[in-house]
Amino acid sequence: MVVIGGGVVGCSIAYQLARRGVRDVVVVERETVGSGTTSKAAGGVRAQFSTETEIRFSLESLRVLDTFRDEFGVDPGFRRIGYLFLVQDPADLRAFETRIALQRRLGADVRVITPKEAQAIVPALYVDDLIAAVWGPGDGVAGPAEVTAGFAGRARDLGVRILEEVEMTGIERGAGRVQGVLTSAGPIATPVVVNAAGPAAARVGRLAGLVLPVYPRRRHIFFTEPFPDVPGPVPITTDRASGFYFRKELEQLLLSPGDVEDVGEDLTAPVDWRRVEDVVTKAVHRLPLVERARIAGGWAGLRPLTPDDHAILGWAPGLVGFFLAVGWGGHGFQHAPTTGRLVAEWIVDGRPSMDLALFDPGRFGDGRVPLPGEAGARAPDAE
Numbered sequence: 057m058v059v060i061g062g063g064v065v066g067c068s069i070a071y072q073l074a075r076r077g078v079r080d081v082v083v084v085e086r087e088t089v090g091s092g093t094t095s096k097a098a099g100g101v102r103a104q105f106s107t108e109t110e111i112r113f114s115l116e117s118l119r120v121l122d123t124f125r126d127e128f129g130v131d132p133g134f135r136r137i138g139y140l141f142l143v144q145d146p147a148d149l150r151a152f153e154t155r156i157a158l159q160r161r162l163g164a165d166v167r168v169i170t171p172k173e174a175q176a177i178v179p180a181l182y183v184d185d186l187i188a189a190v191w192g193p194g195d196g197v198a199g200p201a202e203v204t205a206g207f208a209g210r211a212r213d214l215g216v217r218i219l220e221e222v223e224m225t226g227i228e229r230g231a232g233r234v235q236g237v238l239t240s241a242g243p244i245a246t247p248v249v250v251n252a253a254g255p256a257a258a259r260v261g262r263l264a265g266l267v268l269p270v271y272p273r274r275r276h277i278f279f280t281e282p283f284p285d286v287p288g289p290v291p292i293t294t295d296r297a298s299g300f301y302f303r304k305e306l307e308q309l310l311l312s313p314g315d316v317e318d319v320g321e322d323l324t325a326p327v328d329w330r331r332v333e334d335v336v337t338k339a340v341h342r343l344p345l346v347e348r349a350r351i352a353g354g355w356a357g358l359r360p361l362t363p364d365d366h367a368i369l370g371w372a373p374g375l376v377g378f379f380l381a382v383g384w385g386g387h388g389f390q391h392a393p394t395t396g397r398l399v400a401e402w403i404v405d406g407r408p409s410m411d412l413a414l415f416d417p418g419r420f421g422d423g424r425v426p427l428p429g430e431a432g433a434r435a436p437d438a439e
């Protein structure tokens with residue numbers, strides 16, 4: 057069995073397959089484990105999603121992170137610092153309230169609080185233009201590198217071969233079935249291939265003759281020099297009106313303008329330093345103290361978006377043996393632990409133990425493939 061991509065999703069799947077007794081798992085990674093878009097993630101994990109399926113994914117991931125060190129021998133750096141959404145628009149608040157009812161029914165602690173209560177959590181916030189905030193104290197943050205290394209390490213212990221600096225270059229197919237993959241290190245015969253190629257998922261799909269609506273879109277995160285004026289811990293705080301979000305990492309502030317941009321790349325994205333002005337303008341409005349901070353650096357990554365912001369998970373229509381675990385947008389890190397378990401169940405047992413219709417690969421139909429945002433209502437874009 058071959059998994060394309062050694063990001064957090066591919067490594068989680070490989071680990072779970074091996075854990076369920078699959079003995080011949082090979083991960084093909086064109087660079088190194090975790091070096092793809094996983095290395096750009098802010099590390100956020102929140103139960104605050106809009107669908108039952110995604111809320112269940114997050115709640116399971118939060119549980120896995122709680123005991124990660126025991127299972128994987130790696131400290132994932134998990135801290136329940138919470139997620140805070142700052143709301144200005146009454147219609148937005150009503151949409152939050154509908155989602156909160158579902159989240160609470162499923163066991164997540166999420167509440168609407170006043171602007172003043174939000175300011176009690178993050179005293180540096182400017183709150184005079186807010187009508188409310190939404191607070192999820194059980195949400196948190198963990199280290200994408202650490203979690204990916206944990207999955208990869210245990211996968212190797214269980215016999216998974218992870219081939220780094222090996223690129224998948226083609227698919228061998230016959231009679232409508234996968235027969236194997238071609239790689240820069242030679243062919244590998246296999247009846248099952250899992251596409252976990254992150255932002256490059258559509259490119260890998262094309263190698264198999266499939267059109268996948270996965271669109272890599274760039275997002276930046278900048279960081280300040282050590283800035284004790286905003287003491288930690290600070291929750292992942294999103295300004296709904298501007299898309300700006302921030303949190304603290306050690307003594308520094310991480311600041312994202314919440315940008316979404318097609319830069320014509322699907323493997324890596326260059327930093328556009330003109331975005332600094334954008335992030336600073338948004339930050340100074342919400343956190344006036346930031347005027348005194350200095351930006352020390354930043355990075356950009358590609359979020360693999362889909363038309364409805366839900367992942368694409370399941371067997372690919374039209375090619376037997378080709379499994380899709382793609383389109384994770386800004387939440388692939390947090391959903392990877394649950395994804396791995398369910399994909400392994402699906403492949404080994406023939407079906408997953410959770411209803412995954414939300415992620416049905418066939419849901420966009422066979423006609424023109426829609427662009428991001430064209431299908432369905434979108435939930436908060438928080439990472």
Ligand SMILES: Cc1cc2nc3c(=O)[nH]c(=O)nc-3n(C[C@H](O)[C@H](O)[C@H](O)COP(=O)(O)OP(=O)(O)OC[C@H]3O[C@@H](n4cnc5c(N)ncnc54)[C@H](O)[C@@H]3O)c2cc1C
Pocket residue numbers: 060061062063064065066084085086087088089090091092093094095096097098099100101222223224225252253254255256260275276277356357358359360382384385386387388389390391439
């Ligand atoms: C700025 C930013 C902030 C984010 N913040 C968060 C967050 O707070 N929480 C969260 O849950 N998510 C967040 N995300 C999203 C998250 O990073 C992704 O959804 C997740 O990392 C996807 O993991 P992956 O394993 O699918 O992709 P990747 O990590 O990109 O892994 C895919 C791998 O496939 C390899 N590959 C591609 N093509 C080939 C080929 N032909 N042959 C061999 N190998 C190949 C690549 O080298 C890559 O390593 C953020 C993303 C960005 C950009």
